[in-house]
Amino acid sequence: MQFWRKPLDADKIKVPHGEIHIVRDRCKGCGFCVEYCPKDVLVLSEEFNTKGYHPPEAVKADDCVHCQLCEMLCPEFAIFVTLKDEESVEA
């Protein structure tokens, strides 16, 4: 069952790009965002945040399709994505 990797509406719309924002010190390193990012944009960083967790970092930030899965899944309100240069989309 793959439907969660590819959100239902992912291929219907023109693929936009997202800018990823991580509130590092709010993160508890659960890994939800990393695991379910359909574009494998994120990995958990090596460093600790002030709470002692490893927050994610965007290693393939340009691949972000602004699907907001990370934002919605995050139980800590620690990551969100804004829409970046919507002109350049059209994938």
Added chain:
Amino acid sequence: MQFWRKPLDADKIKVPHGEIHIVRDRCKGCGFCVEYCPKDVLVLSEEFNTKGYHPPEAVKADDCVHCQLCEMLCPEFAIFVTLKDEESVEA
């Protein structure tokens, strides 16, 4: 729908005869027994009992088939039927 007038098992078994006992002063004259006796054995009497109700009396006592409907329906435990001379049954 007639099934209650004739208890389901009424015609399967050989019809016995019943002897009707009425605890007159316990009766509250609801009329259940009178209404649902399949053989119309009972009527409410004219007289009052000590509580001021009209208890039933058996006007066709010989027709009683010992179905015990009256006994079961009576909410006052005021009427019951015992089996009488089972030999004479065979209806």
Added chain:
Amino acid sequence: MSRTEIRVTGYGGQGVILCGYLIGKSAAIHGGMHATLNQSFGPEARGSACSAQVIVSDEKILYPYMRKPDVMIAMSREAYNKFAPELGGKGIMLVDEDLVKEAKAEKNMKLYKIPATRIAEDLGRRIVLNIVMLGFFTAITKLIDHDAVRKTVETSVPKGTEQLNLKAFDSGYEFGIKQLESESKPKKKSTKKKKEVAA
């Protein structure tokens, strides 16, 4: 006037409580007196004799329950049998003469009979028996001003039934007045100032 205690009793459905209520209300609202009504509640009361107790007084009523009735209205045999002994042979007993055949006067107890059910039936509605009784009570006891009671009946019964109920009240009242007239003089035990004023 000091305290008068009244028991109204009969079986469920006869309007016993309403009768008591109207006595109390007449006294309290239109009669310028104090009146406290109590009823018997409870599972043990289911289906048996029901009763209302009214205490009427021109002073504030403190003790809220009946201690010994001065007046009793009995509308059923069972109720009569159960409650009549309370009078202890004193006071006034009002009965429906057809329903309470065994009623009889005693030494200090005055008995008044009325064929209230029959009167009610003649009026077309057996259900107004309680109002007939109320009229009878008003006439016999003179405890509460006739006009006060009549007005209470008029303003308390369901809309559209006023005429019927007033007729019932009047019939009972007149029956009572006649009965009193046919007596030499009313010699009720608890004759009090107020009653004489009303008389």
Added chain:
Amino acid sequence: MSRTEIRVTGYGGQGVILCGYLIGKSAAIHGGMHATLNQSFGPEARGSACSAQVIVSDEKILYPYMRKPDVMIAMSREAYNKFAPELGGKGIMLVDEDLVKEAKAEKNMKLYKIPATRIAEDLGRRIVLNIVMLGFFTAITKLIDHDAVRKTVETSVPKGTEQLNLKAFDSGYEFGIKQLESESKPKKKSTKKKKEVAA
């Protein structure tokens, strides 16, 4: 001996409470002393530093809570940061040297470090870190008789894990003894009669 207060702290899953429990139990059951253990409960404690407080005394313990720890065992950085100030620069601090790198001694506070996690990992189960710490604590503080603590470990851990846990205890204990030997003389603030007996 008067009262000694010990705080054991770290993060959830490190066996912090068990470590405190074993200290208390050793003192109370096999050490012939009184020992009261308390833990922090509550939703606010979810997922953050957890801690146990043990009070050990050879008199009956009346006031049940810690007032100011004499000894602290810190097994995580967060816990150290949160609780170390409680010592107020006095007493004994025992830390896992890898997990609490920033720990440093102060004027009257003596710091003892042990690579407890590493020792536990060397024994094959990181989870016995708390027992290593317990051994270390036993050696350094001499608060409770070595045999009492060892016996407590032996009889309290799940069946089948006794050897592993005793090894962990012994490793921690030996590490502590060596560290003490390498010092000129133990100069803990709260040296008390009982401890001297035990020494």
Added chain:
Amino acid sequence: MKTDPKGVLTGEHYLDGDHACAEGALAAGCRFFAGYPITPSTEVAERFCSRIPLVGGIFIQMEDELGSMAAVVGASWSGKKSMTVTSGPGFSLMMENIGLAAMMETPCVVVNVQRGGPSTGLPTMVGQADMMQARWGSHGDYEIIALSPASPQESFDYTIFAFNFAEKYRVPVMVMMDECVGHMTEKVVIPPAGKIDVAYRTMTTLSPDKYLPYVPEKNLVPDMMPVGEGYNIHSTGLTHDERGYPVMSPDAQDKIVNRLVDKINKNADDIIMIEEEDTEDADIIVMAYGITSRVTMPAIFEARKKGLKVGFIKLITVWPFPEKRIKQLAKTAKAFVMPEINLGQVVLELERIVAGKTKVYHVPHAGGWVHDPADIYKAIEEAANGNKK
């Protein structure tokens, strides 16, 4: 303030205590009722539900008393004056959420038409044995207000008082009626709406960004705010700070619990209503509440006839107890006599307050009936003779 005339059935009525209570609630502006039937209180609900559709409000019969009380608290937060009505067994079930009401500081009225207890007891007969429960029935420290009417007229009047206190002090107020009053029918005069004073909770004048829901204002009572207007408040049954946020600390606890208690106790002079009669030079003071305050009078008259100097105190407010006044009177009176339809409840507080300064004679009654005034008279006589153990 004057009341909304829609609920006011001005005129002279012949009502029982339960019906009068419902009329009192409507006159006080109560527009939400959640309840569960129980003898001898059900008539309050019945009258309320038959009257409310045309008055503009709503009635819900809940699945139980737990739900009734919780719904009342919720409804009050929505801005409606709210009430529930019950008797002993239901009162017991309401205790947890009465505590919530106290902790969230929710104006609401709980009527308990007391019957004989404990347990199912005597469902249709009178008792006054839930008086201590009214004060202590929920866990933890808190204070409530309890009033006790002695007639249908007082049932009407005190129910209005109850709503007024509830609104003024943001506290659950108990109307501790008894079956005798609840089921007794007497004349009740309902004044014109313009003659009925009612209180409303003080609403904050601060804007949402300035307002904090638990900052004590006048009388130690925080102002309220309208739900649904963007104040985004939070309220909790946990120990909380002035923002209404949970704070798990002894300090926060100390602050909130003491204020909950102080807002009643420090305003006791405003809340306590008693009727006194000939107390100043009395040797013996009889104290009573509810129906017992009436039954007591014949005994007092009798005693006075015999030349005894008997004063009388009727508690309108039972909780808080009129401590200050009793302390004064304890200096002059020789004895207090207190009949209650229980085995000794409010009298314990009386005993505590007089602190041995005068004697206290309790006249207990297990319930099911009111006292025989003769028993009260006997106690007065005993008190006069001073023969207590």
Added chain:
Amino acid sequence: MKTDPKGVLTGEHYLDGDHACAEGALAAGCRFFAGYPITPSTEVAERFCSRIPLVGGIFIQMEDELGSMAAVVGASWSGKKSMTVTSGPGFSLMMENIGLAAMMETPCVVVNVQRGGPSTGLPTMVGQADMMQARWGSHGDYEIIALSPASPQESFDYTIFAFNFAEKYRVPVMVMMDECVGHMTEKVVIPPAGKIDVAYRTMTTLSPDKYLPYVPEKNLVPDMMPVGEGYNIHSTGLTHDERGYPVMSPDAQDKIVNRLVDKINKNADDIIMIEEEDTEDADIIVMAYGITSRVTMPAIFEARKKGLKVGFIKLITVWPFPEKRIKQLAKTAKAFVMPEINLGQVVLELERIVAGKTKVYHVPHAGGWVHDPADIYKAIEEAANGNKK
């Protein structure tokens, strides 16, 4: 009688108060537990349910506290010693069926591990503010027994006492623990089964046709009978006669309610357990219960060091209150000092009993923590100086 050894974990253990309570229950022969989780009491249930399968008994986690309490009453009638455990909010919910237990005269034990209240309050922190609720929380007049342990060892011991009193007096017995004791781990010595005295309800020796379930026997307590053996008894929460049949009359009410109260009060000497220390010639007597009785000691030592003659009373039994003994001591002592983790509950009873004969100093604490002994010391000092309002 001696206890059934199956439940007895003889030996020295290092247990918290909650676990010790469960062990006490098992040692006392409790074989039925119905409960609903609530902090800080849940560990009692957890230990019970993990121990019971091999001891021979049963555990059920009910859907709520109402059900828990009702199930405990039912189970006790089936002949098993039964208990439930809760904290404030759940205790409030149990009140109605605690009343049923009292009315049906059902032996059972209710443990309340008190936390900070009111309402949800401070779920994980200590309080002692349900003490009055234990006595007055259900409607109507009745009496219960309440004990209060100050350590895990006492939690074990008193739980056994609780079952013994429950069985002897056919009454719900409350173990009024507090969070501090519940969550504190200390040494607990569990004696061999042969050394543990336990009581069992007295079973009738009469045959079913002679036996009536509510005829008072020894100590005013009726004998019980086994359910399921043809006694065909009836028991009800309604006012009832000796047959257990409902009787709706003030006389029946008078009889039953007075006996329910008398069977506790008239046997108070047997039920009341207190510990006294240096009270005979004390000027000041400190009274405390539960954890507060420990916290109080350092203050007393301090005061004695300063030369004050301070006595100490620890209440093991809080309800019924040791009225008789306090009355005696009130004659000789100059003052009582009573710290409690509440704003003044049991101290009200103390005040009432001393009736002005000596002064009473309350040392309140709103909860969340135990007293600072210094505050208690201050009160002792004040008492010594006699400077009360």
Added chain:
Amino acid sequence: MATKNNNVPEHPMERLLRMDRIPHIWCPTCGIGTAVSCFISAIDKFKHPHEKIAVVSGIGCTGRVAGYIKLDSFHTTHGRAIPFATGLKLANPDLKVVVFSGDGDLISIGGNHFIHAARRNTDITVVCVNNFIYAMTGGQCAPTTPLTANSSTTPYGNHERPFNLPLLASSCGAVYVARWTSLHIRRLTNSMHEALNKPGFSFVEVVAPCSTLYARRNRLGTGLDLLKFYHDSSEICHGADPTELDIAFQDKIKVGKFIDRERPTFIDAWNDNMKKKFGDKFDPYGEKKAKKAA
């Protein structure tokens, strides 16, 4: 007290009735008495030692049933008959425990216990007299009162949809579910008997007249009129889909046995579980005792 005519033998049900409490409190033409008759007949047939049967009621007119049946019987608090019965049963598994109570008691205030006992498959039989009303307190709306029907708290007609009790019971896991009216005396008796014999949570709904309150307020005549109505409007639908069993005001009443299935009871599940866990160290709860008794 009952006055008997001379030389009338004892009513056969008297053996199971507390005759010293007869006459009962129920009104003339009330249906509760009939339900009790059927219950007594079912008990009579039931092959469980009678002294090992206990009856538990809550509060209500129906709640008075426990007080009239000569078995160990308990009249508890409103809504708590089921948890009380749960304690009774679990603490003495030899007992057969029957809860006999009203619709308000069991389904309104007692609703939570009802659904959870069904879920756990607590081994009790629940008989619910559904008279569509809270009778004891004077006729308030119940969670069974049909839409539009009158009651003292719905003086303008009921606007709350009632529960379909067989559906509720079956959704929560009851193993036996039947509904009859008090006119269906034989079938009702049979169902009660089957329920008694069924291990686990069995539920029998008895639609019965409350003549004094429900019938009078809705102008439906006497209890006898209601029986006649049941006669005309009930339809036997054994095995019907429980979702189809709603009852509308004076409309068709579907009756029958709807559910009869197997699930381990609470105690069986406990024993199976512990047996798996502890093997022979574990003495199955309740069983030994039964053996001892045997």
Added chain:
Amino acid sequence: MATKNNNVPEHPMERLLRMDRIPHIWCPTCGIGTAVSCFISAIDKFKHPHEKIAVVSGIGCTGRVAGYIKLDSFHTTHGRAIPFATGLKLANPDLKVVVFSGDGDLISIGGNHFIHAARRNTDITVVCVNNFIYAMTGGQCAPTTPLTANSSTTPYGNHERPFNLPLLASSCGAVYVARWTSLHIRRLTNSMHEALNKPGFSFVEVVAPCSTLYARRNRLGTGLDLLKFYHDSSEICHGADPTELDIAFQDKIKVGKFIDRERPTFIDAWNDNMKKKFGDKFDPYGEKKAKKAA
């Protein structure tokens, strides 16, 4: 308090969160936070003035939700969120009232209110985080704990059959019933949004990880492992028969929207009824006020 990196814009959900209470108390990898994210997104879409939305919770880990959402919000007593919400809604019909709480709170101690609110079709939306456990109190068995699963009060495995929550809700009359896991963020958000828009009693079950207690005690790994498990084992079955929605331990989880139907709400039914009775004398409750506001 949240420490923010510089020049990061505000998280879009912060507008609806009480940021002065963040970080929240939930454990790492707990699923409640995700459910809240979805709820905030649903509220964001919801075309009802935000100030007219109120959130009510009971007690539990999930019960803390009300404390974090920046709307009028109430943290009530254990089990009583629904009746509290009922009062809130009925007393101010302009409000949209959402109950957000845990499985124990809503279905165990609160079960009676749940079934009756569904029956009455009280106009509230109920979101239930089902983590199969009583988390706040340390991991006791819930009425949702799957058979055989471990908890602190079923240390030898659970022997009580759990409720199927969609079945319970639907049998009692809920007009909207859906279940998703906390992994189904979009569908969950949609369902929450649909529920908010649905007049009447709507119910959304959110299966979510309790990592600290349920997962740890049952050796299921972290919350992330549970999400992976949900990924592999959940099956979308829109419109499935509610009787088929049981959840067995670590077995398939059927998710989807199961019920979406029309029934008059409590207030609508009240108004219709009174209108019929009183005609123009009756001012429909709640409506006038709405008009005034408009």
